[in-house]
Amino acid sequence: MFELDQMIAEQLTQVSLSSAIQVRVGANNAFGVTASTMVPLMQMFEMGGVYISAGRGAVEIIQAYEAIGVDVSNIQFLDLVSSGVLGGTDVPYPNVTFIDSPIMLESILLRTLYTLRTVNTARNFVILDSLNALSIYNDDRMLAEYLHTFINTFRQREVLSVLLTVPDQTPPLVLANLDTYCTDIVDRGQVVLL
Amino acid sequence: MQSSGVYTRDRCVTGIHGLDEILRGGIPYGSTVLAAGTCGSGKTTLAMEFLVRGALAGEACAHFTATEPSVKLLENIRQYAFFDMNMVDSGLINVFDMDVLYSWLGLEKASFDLDDVHALIKSIVDIVNTIGVTRLVIDSVTTLCYKIKSEQLIRDFLFTLGKKLATLGCTTVLISEITSATENAHWSSFGVEEAIADGIIVMGDSERMGHLLRFLQVVKMRGTAHSRAKHAIELTPLGVMLIPMLKWGASADKTSRWGS
Numbered sequence: 001m002f003e004l005d006q007m008i009a010e011q012l013t014q015v016s017l018s019s020a021i022q023v024r025v026g027a028n029n030a031f032g033v034t035a036s037t038m039v040p041l042m043q044m045f046e047m048g049g050v051y052i053s054a055g056r057g058a059v060e061i062i063q064a065y066e067a068i069g070v071d072v073s074n075i076q077f078l079d080l081v082s083s084g085v086l087g088g089t090d091v092p093y094p095n096v097t098f099i100d101s102p103i104m105l106e107s108i109l110l111r112t113l114y115t116l117r118t119v120n121t122a123r124n125f126v127i128l129d130s131l132n133a134l135s136i137y138n139d140d141r142m143l144a145e146y147l148h149t150f151i152n153t154f155r156q157r158e159v160l161s162v163l164l165t166v167p168d169q170t171p172p173l174v175l176a177n178l179d180t181y182c183t184d185i186v187d188r189g190q191v192v193l194l
Numbered sequence: 195m196q197s198s199g200v201y202t203r204d205r206c207v208t209g210i211h212g213l214d215e216i217l218r219g220g221i222p223y224g225s226t227v228l229a230a231g232t233c234g235s236g237k238t239t240l241a242m243e244f245l246v247r248g249a250l251a252g253e254a255c256a257h258f259t260a261t262e263p264s265v266k267l268l269e270n271i272r273q274y275a276f277f278d279m280n281m282v283d284s285g286l287i288n289v290f291d292m293d294v295l296y297s298w299l300g301l302e303k304a305s306f307d308l309d310d311v312h313a314l315i316k317s318i319v320d321i322v323n324t325i326g327v328t329r330l331v332i333d334s335v336t337t338l339c340y341k342i343k344s345e346q347l348i349r350d351f352l353f354t355l356g357k358k359l360a361t362l363g364c365t366t367v368l369i370s371e372i373t374s375a376t377e378n379a380h381w382s383s384f385g386v387e388e389a390i391a392d393g394i395i396v397m398g399d400s401e402r403m404g405h406l407l408r409f410l411q412v413v414k415m416r417g418t419a420h421s422r423a424k425h426a427i428e429l430t431p432l433g434v435m436l437i438p439m440l441k442w443g444a445s446a447d448k449t450s451r452w453g454s
Binding site: 100101103104105106107109110111113114117118137139141142145146149153 | 402403405407426427428430431432435436437438439440441442443
């Protein structure tokens with residue numbers, strides 16, 4: 001049975017809607033840490049929001065949540081991956097929207113803002129999964145600038161930002177900016193295998 | 195002691211997400227604004243939303259279409275949630291086919307002379323006056339001016355039309371089709387529209403690694419301070435949305451579609 005990391009849920013009780021949380025994950029525990037962050041936000045704090053998937057297609061993520069018994073039909077997914085795959089956008093989920101490419105950073109932000117205007121939950125989050133995936137396509141300086149814009153845009157609108165990253169796959173400039181602009185950190189990026 | 199107040203012109207609040215911020219409150223009332231853009235850059239959608247936001251505030255609006263039949267225009271715009279066909283039915287949004295107007299005026303000819311131009315101006319002004327239009331769109335002034343062969347006549351046409359509409363308190367958007375939105379490009383097809391307009395909004399596409407990103411830039415707007423930065427735009431079902439383009443992104447982009 002899948003177990004959520006309760007320490008993360010406890011930590012989330014300390015954050016506010018205008019917070020920006022940096023969530024450092026390892027390559028092996030990414031889904032577990034992400035779920036341990038998102039599920040309490042949905043179930044304990046009754047939040048909705050937008051999940052931006054840059055690492056994997058949205059369908060794969062939705063099905064991973066379904067497999068652990070979590071209903072994510074109330075979460076809107078922005079899929080930056082599947083448009084690059086022929087037939088990838090033919091999906092059975094109405095809560096998935098596609099963006100042409102992870103290069104279209106401004107479009108991602110605009111589409112997220114649009115989506116937030118359409119959701120019916122009073123308190124919302126934006127999960128960006130992940131900065132290391134975006135760094136495959138985007139220049140470090142541009143990504144650092146984007147991070148600054150992204151966090152401030154949602155802080156101003158009282159939408160909680162959750163920024164996932166695998167630290168050892170993220171450019172130092174981007175990591176430094178994450179440290180500067182995020183108000184909180186969930187650090188599960190150093191996984192010790194026993 | 196009383197401080198001397200700074201005079202600010204009344205604004206026509208466009209209601210378009212982000213644009214009023216760029217314009218520090220909206221377009222100064224009675225202005226003639228050239229919306230110049232490459233194909234597919236969102237000119238018609240922007241102009242139509244400008245009218246719809248006005249109609250929602252109870253203003254009478256008019257759209258003169260020369261590039262596509264009104265039926266097709268309305269069909270395309272119906273996909274947007276901000277548009278409601280009742281606005282057309284109730285007379286708040288009035289769409290006119292230029293071809294029909296030409297037919298009424300007996301102007302079904304290849305080129306217009308001075309008298310034809312004056313007849314056209316009079317008919318547009320009469321319609322604006324009769325309906326009490328406060329927001330007007332001509333889509334496109336490029337198509338319309340193709341029939342006016344002399345540059346001087348185009349200048350006179352636009353100057354006189356703009357002046358008369360301003361007197362009636364009508365804020366006008368003239369759509370201009372351009373093939374390039376680079377720094378060195380003209381923002382109009384005939385080179386005279388941009389000099390006469392009170393404001394110029396340029397719309398185009400930036401190419402970033404093989405993908406086209408729509409942008410909007412206000413390069414001129416008399417009567418108001420405004421941002422002159424490039425803004426990324428997205429055409430969403432709720433309307434046009436804008437945010438500033440990433441500065442590092444702009445340096446990485448090729449300047450525009452069809453750009454030199």
